[in-house]
Amino acid sequence: MILDDIIRATQLRIREPEAATEMDCPLSLKEAITSVQDRRAVIAEIKFSSPSEGMIRERTDPGEIAEAYRKGGCAALSVLTEPAFFGGRPEDIAAVKSAVSLPVLRKDFIIDIRQIQETRALGADAVLLIAGLLKGRLGEFVCAAYAAGLEPLVEVHTPAEAAMALASGAEIIGINNRDLRTLEVIPGTTAALAGPLRNAGRIVVSMSGIRGPEDIRRLAPHADAFLTGTALMSAKDPKMMLEELVCA
Template sequence: MILDDIIRSTGERVGNLKTLPALNPETLPHRSLAAAIRACRGKNAIIAEVKYASPSRGRIHDGSTPEAIALEFVAAGATGLSVLTEPTFFGGSTENLIRARRAVSVPILRKDFIIDERQLAETRLLGADAVLLIARVLGNRLAAFVDEAQVIGLEPLVEVHGRGEMERALATEASLIGINNRDLRTLTTDLSTTIRLAEVARDEGRLVISESGIIWPYDVRNLRRHCDAFLIGSAIMSARDRRRKLEGFVFA
């Protein structure tokens, strides 16, 4: 299973992380992704992803720097950015996040496979404002990771794919719930996943972000009454004209 391979690789990478210094969240700048989504008016809230590769598509993009991509995305109307930092399967790096952060002022989400609390401190020190926590990966450790993220000034985006994972997510204090339309085990996508799961989260006052498989502006139009924002990566990064592609989603 590809997810097992990713987690195994992540474990090896995390094993090389040194113990990081204690953080004082008040000394580090923070931009709220949740607040940016709530404040979005007259357009769709799009979290555009800096993503160079994926297990399902292989290499997606070469050539442009993280700074150039980040600036392009913000100019096209992105509400926030997601930056992949997983190196082996997604072609990401922590350096990409640092460089994107220096270039723009919108909230930035670190997207990686978080399995160790040291990664949370690292995420904050890198300059991210939010961090992806995958319910399937963390299991019964999810609530503890949500709490720790919030203590150090990170907004956790808890990612779910099924009802059981949604129940675990709603048992935490996370205000951001990401519904992944892609099954991480099979890599197949089904946009109706967002429709099936979103209502219960929104009834609980959480912000819902639809993730994966969003390819065309009409996907956004069909889903937007069910969610508050969209996280889109491959469809934008693989486009010949990234700015125009993103604007199509923002103003769909």
């Protein structure tokens, strides 16, 4: 199973976090989403490949991509730092932060508490925590993220994971329309899970399977923000594609 391969590769990358250094105050992903008016709050993702798509785009300067996304009107950025399957690099976060003044979500497979401090040391503002991977440890990781000055975005795909996310205290919950174990995209997942999360006052982000404006319009009644990467990274003009999503 591809997810098991990713986790094994991730375990080999885990190191003791570097000593804390003076860093800028993190930007708020939550505020970036909730402050958007008269357009869609899109979190634009930088990733060069994926297990489901293979190579999406030849590797170029992440900072240049981030600047194009900023001009396209995104609310925040997501940066894949997993190298073996997604073509990411940890240093991509610094490149993006140097180029734009937008919140940056680190997307990776966080399975060890040491990766939380590492994420902050890299300069990220928020961190992805996958409920299906962390299970009973989710609350611990959410607390560790807040303590490190990071906003956790907890990813869920099932009703049980959504309940775990609510119990964890995370304020931003991402509903992944893709089943990470089969890589199948199930379009109705966001609509099926969003109700209780939004009723509880949580920010809901719909993730995966967003290919065009029509997907944004379909998901809009159920989500506060939309995270997309493949559609943007595979577009001939990512900025123009992002403008279409933002204005959907």
